Amino acid sequence: MSAIPAALATATTLGGAGALAGLGLPYRLRVPVVGLLTAGAGVAGAAAGVAALGGSRWATDLPGLLPLVGTHLAVDALAGVFMAVAGAVVVAVAVYGVGYAAGHGPHGLGSRTAQAMLPLFALTLVLVPAAASVSTFLVLWELMALVSLLLVLAEHRERASVRQAGVWYAVMTHLGLVLLLAAFALFAARAGGETFAALRAGAHTVSPTVRGLVFVLAGLAFTSKAGAVPLHAWLPRAHPEAPSPVSALMSTAMVNLGVYGLIRTGLDLLGGGPAWWWLGLIAVGGVSAVYGILQAAMASDLKRLLAYSTSENMGLVFIGVGACGLFTSYGDRPLAALALAAALLHVVNHAAFKALLFCAAGSVVRSTGLRDLDRLGGLRSRMPATAGLFALAALGAVALPPGNGFISEWLLLQSLIHGLQVPGVAVAVVLPLSVALIALSAGIAAAAFVKALGVGFFARPRSPRADGAREAPPLMIAGMGLLAAACVALALVPGLLGDALDRAVSAIGLPGSGALSGGGVRVRLTDISASLSPLWVVAALAVAIMAAVGLPRLYGRRRRRMNARLWDCGGGAPTPRMAYTATSFAEPLQRVFDDVLAPEQDLNVTPVRESAYLVERVRFERRVPDRIEHRLYEPVLRALAGTGRSARRLAGGSVHLYLGYGFVGLVVLLVALAVGW
Amino acid sequence: MGLLRRIRETGRAAEPAPPRPEGDVPEKARELGGSVQVRCVDAGSCNGCEIEIAAAFNPVYDAERYGARQVASPRHADVALVTGPVTRNMAEPLRRTVAAMGEPRLVVAVGDCAINCGEFAGGHGVEGAVADVVPVDLTVPGCPPEPDAIVAALRRVTGR
Ligand code: SF4
Numbered sequence: 001m002s003a004i005p006a007a008l009a010t011a012t013t014l015g016g017a018g019a020l021a022g023l024g025l026p027y028r029l030r031v032p033v034v035g036l037l038t039a040g041a042g043v044a045g046a047a048a049g050v051a052a053l054g055g056s057r058w059a060t061d062l063p064g065l066l067p068l069v070g071t072h073l074a075v076d077a078l079a080g081v082f083m084a085v086a087g088a089v090v091v092a093v094a095v096y097g098v099g100y101a102a103g104h105g106p107h108g109l110g111s112r113t114a115q116a117m118l119p120l121f122a123l124t125l126v127l128v129p130a131a132a133s134v135s136t137f138l139v140l141w142e143l144m145a146l147v148s149l150l151l152v153l154a155e156h157r158e159r160a161s162v163r164q165a166g167v168w169y170a171v172m173t174h175l176g177l178v179l180l181l182a183a184f185a186l187f188a189a190r191a192g193g194e195t196f197a198a199l200r201a202g203a204h205t206v207s208p209t210v211r212g213l214v215f216v217l218a219g220l221a222f223t224s225k226a227g228a229v230p231l232h233a234w235l236p237r238a239h240p241e242a243p244s245p246v247s248a249l250m251s252t253a254m255v256n257l258g259v260y261g262l263i264r265t266g267l268d269l270l271g272g273g274p275a276w277w278w279l280g281l282i283a284v285g286g287v288s289a290v291y292g293i294l295q296a297a298m299a300s301d302l303k304r305l306l307a308y309s310t311s312e313n314m315g316l317v318f319i320g321v322g323a324c325g326l327f328t329s330y331g332d333r334p335l336a337a338l339a340l341a342a343a344l345l346h347v348v349n350h351a352a353f354k355a356l357l358f359c360a361a362g363s364v365v366r367s368t369g370l371r372d373l374d375r376l377g378g379l380r381s382r383m384p385a386t387a388g389l390f391a392l393a394a395l396g397a398v399a400l401p402p403g404n405g406f407i408s409e410w411l412l413l414q415s416l417i418h419g420l421q422v423p424g425v426a427v428a429v430v431l432p433l434s435v436a437l438i439a440l441s442a443g444i445a446a447a448a449f450v451k452a453l454g455v456g457f458f459a460r461p462r463s464p465r466a467d468g469a470r471e472a473p474p475l476m477i478a479g480m481g482l483l484a485a486a487c488v489a490l491a492l493v494p495g496l497l498g499d500a501l502d503r504a505v506s507a508i509g510l511p512g513s514g515a516l517s518g519g520g521v522r523v524r525l526t527d528i529s530a531s532l533s534p535l536w537v538v539a540a541l542a543v544a545i546m547a548a549v550g551l552p553r554l555y556g557r558r559r560r561r562m563n564a565r566l567w568d569c570g571g572g573a574p575t576p577r578m579a580y581t582a583t584s585f586a587e588p589l590q591r592v593f594d595d596v597l598a599p600e601q602d603l604n605v606t607p608v609r610e611s612a613y614l615v616e617r618v619r620f621e622r623r624v625p626d627r628i629e630h631r632l633y634e635p636v637l638r639a640l641a642g643t644g645r646s647a648r649r650l651a652g653g654s655v656h657l658y659l660g661y662g663f664v665g666l667v668v669l670l671v672a673l674a675v676g677w
Numbered sequence: 678m679g680l681l682r683r684i685r686e687t688g689r690a691a692e693p694a695p696p697r698p699e700g701d702v703p704e705k706a707r708e709l710g711g712s713v714q715v716r717c718v719d720a721g722s723c724n725g726c727e728i729e730i731a732a733a734f735n736p737v738y739d740a741e742r743y744g745a746r747q748v749a750s751p752r753h754a755d756v757a758l759v760t761g762p763v764t765r766n767m768a769e770p771l772r773r774t775v776a777a778m779g780e781p782r783l784v785v786a787v788g789d790c791a792i793n794c795g796e797f798a799g800g801h802g803v804e805g806a807v808a809d810v811v812p813v814d815l816t817v818p819g820c821p822p823e824p825d826a827i828v829a830a831l832r833r834v835t836g837r
Contacts, residue, residue, distance in 0.1 A: 567752055567777045570770030 003051040004058040004075050011044035011126055018119025027106040030115050035098035038119040042090030045126030049084025052077055053500035072195050074132035077503035082260045085351045086125040086253035096359050096479025097245035109243040114154040121147045125253040133195040134184045145173045152242040165241035172234035176221040183217035199269045215277050218265045226258030226314040228288040233629045240303035244362020251310045252351035259317050268508040278325035286437040288315030293441045297448040298624040300373045300582040302361045313350040317343045319434050320412050330422045337510040341501045342411035349404045349490055353396030356483035360390035363472035368465045373582035378461030382469040387457040389480045394449040396487050399442045402538040404490035451585045460576040492535050599624045698829040702836040703814050705781040709755050711744045713835045716754035720771050722761025725821040726788040733824040740828045744835035751777040759807045760787045762794040768804045775811045783814040792816050
């Protein structure tokens with residue numbers, strides 16, 4: 001008897017109860033009770049995921065639950081990865097969310113709607129991977145989108161920009177849904193059934209063109225959900241504007257489901273495909289990785305920076321998934337398994353550090369009301385715990401040892417580099433290129449997070465609000481502590497996940513890679529004889545740092561020390577305005593990538609009235625617009641607006657005209673039926 | 678090749694090192710071991726002294742061959758070479774500059790203005806001589822002092 005159904009039933013019950021509690025309870029009780037129930041749902045969801053990763057499978061049909069088609073649920077190890085990650089993030093974020101919403105009053109995240117939606121959102125995040133038919137999947141998918149939309153809008157009273165972000169999010173997510181509907185409708189019609197089992201069985205009877213079309217449509221929808229270019233525009237808008245616990249959930253568990261959908265559809269249901277699918281996916285991943293992190297490095301809004309970094313990490317994951325599909329299509333299955341395992345491990349790692357980053361950013365926003373790095377600073381001494389946790393997560397995000405992101409990127413690079421033994425011109429061109437793109441994105445990521453940490457948390461406060469920052473309440477720190485523990489565990493003993501990842505990879509018919517074998521301490525790649533011991537790397541680094549810090553202290557103690565004031569060139573003491581800001585830190589990088597970013601700047605010099613040589617005021621403005629958005633979206637939006645304006649003329653206000661339309665429509669329909677059938 | 682021959686034929690262009698200047702090495706300077714980093718501070722001079730200091734470090738007088746070297750920050754410096762009467766605006770920066778130097782540190786007042794306000798004594802923006810603002814260890818009289826004199830003072834510090 002598997003533990004999965006019991007755990008999922010518990011999660012559903014607790015999530016539902018949480019939603020009711022959010023609606024019914026008064027403000028004082030609402031936040032803690034909802035937090036507790038949500039955390040419970042998270043624990044249950046994570047338990048179901050872990051059970052699935054432990055090797056148990058479960059499937060059931062509930063015919064009465066959805067009209068006409070019924071509900072189909074199934075959990076395998078692949079779903080288990082995403083379920084476990086979602087559940088774990090939900091637990092930490094729920095604990096954090098109680099502290100976050102408690103001080104905010106009955107608006108924002110503490111409001112009735114938001115508190116009712118939060119457990120539902122958590123529940124859908126856990127349940128989406130369990131769906132085993134098209135209709136079940138789409139219903140849960142849409143429910144997740146709607147609930148998260150309501151949560152994004154939670155703080156609409158505080159900032160007008162929230163509404164605009166909500167509109168963007170609503171439109172783009174439904175664009176994704178339409179694409180998904182089209183893809184699955186086509187697929188189900190050709191494969192002769194709408195359950196995943198039927199699709200899997202019927203996939204090989206579908207013609208290659210249709211399969212390609214299904215993959216492209218579904219791929220667009222899923223990469224859009226994951227925030228990959230070109231359909232990423234909602235992400236840097238909606239994630240920063242949502243309340244931080246919601247951002248943390250969206251930027252980890254929800255974008256992960258885009259990856260899940262793509263793996264499930266492309267590799268499992270369609271059963272893999274020709275090389276061009278996967279080359280396309282690698283291209284999307286590579287562009288997202290570099291473009292996303294470049295925008296992150298330019299951003300001076302802390303949460304926007306993190307949102308763009310999500311784009312980057314999802315890009316890396318898509319490179320891994322694409323490489324997996326590519327190797328499968330060339331028949332190198334062990335290497336494909338390794339690439340997929342690397343991608344999945346990066347999903348897990350990214351969830352851990354990004355949730356922590358968003359939570360830490362949330363406590364900064366909660367305490368100072370600021371997201372603008374240019375006006376923050378000096379938080380290290382004012383919020384030491386938050387700063388430390390942010391630093392820990394940033395270490396994971398820059399993909400350098402001893403951070404947790406390093407291990408998955410290392411695995412990914414290993415699989416790509418060894419992929420060169422696969423024959424084919426496209427492979428020989430694409431793999432080295434993607435290795436270069438990954439390296440470039442890792443380098444820029446280092447700059448972006450040095451900026452976020454150095455400018456945001458160190459130095460001196462650059463505004464009174466940053467000066468008055470206070471440490472976050474204990475519950476928020478506890479929630480972040482859970483995530484931090486996960487980050488540290490993933491960095492030190494990723495090998496513990498080895499068997500689980502193997503099962504997840506074999507769930508879609510690839511042989512287990514054995515990528516993370518060796519009892520947790522060591523990461524050994526059996527097929528390509530490479531190994532890495534994160535624990536030793538960390539130990540060596542720790543010893544080196546201790547030596548570098550400790551020896552001068554020991555040696556220096558014998559000498560007389562004296563304190564001197566900071567050397568300020570003899571002038572006055574330096575003011576915070578002289579410190580590096582996020583914008584000035586990013587400026588050199590922006591110059592390097594001038595052609596890609598195309599920044600716009602305005603310089604307005606106003607002379608005094610008496611003389612053209614004496615300047616009264618200088619106004620300088622610089623923006624780094626999202627260029628893809630600029631080029632791709634604006635023409636479409638303009639065309640849509642133009643069509644709308646001209647279509648307005650059709651509705652002239654005359655009843656005769658409208659009756660005429662009805663008549664013409666009917667006639668056309670009848671003629672079509674008469675001629676066509 | 679021609680250039681190399683030229684160099685060989687020309688030999689040393691710097692003036693031969695004059696004999697060691699009179700006077701003992703100041704107590705504090707002994708610790709420096711003959712290598713002295715110099716930071717110049719213009720506390721309000723007419724720039725005449727600066728021109729001579731520049732000359733003292735040129736290839737002809739070449740103070741560097743005696744172990745004195747100019748640096749850009751008082752944090753790196755052992756000696757402050759102060760010129761000019763100390764003006765009101767420069768009094769505090771001068772104090773801070775000297776305070777920013779590591780121990781042991783020396784202050785050399787270069788030029789008559791630095792010693793006793795010289796030409797500018799009694800001026801409305803003048804705070805006083807260098808010795809009124811920071812303790813002075815050596816003086817180099819002259820208006821402006823010759824590069825030789827400046828080099829001689831620096832040699833007393835380096836002891837070479
Ligand atoms: S001593 Fe003479 S040369 Fe030097 S600053 Fe004074 S006036 Fe100028």
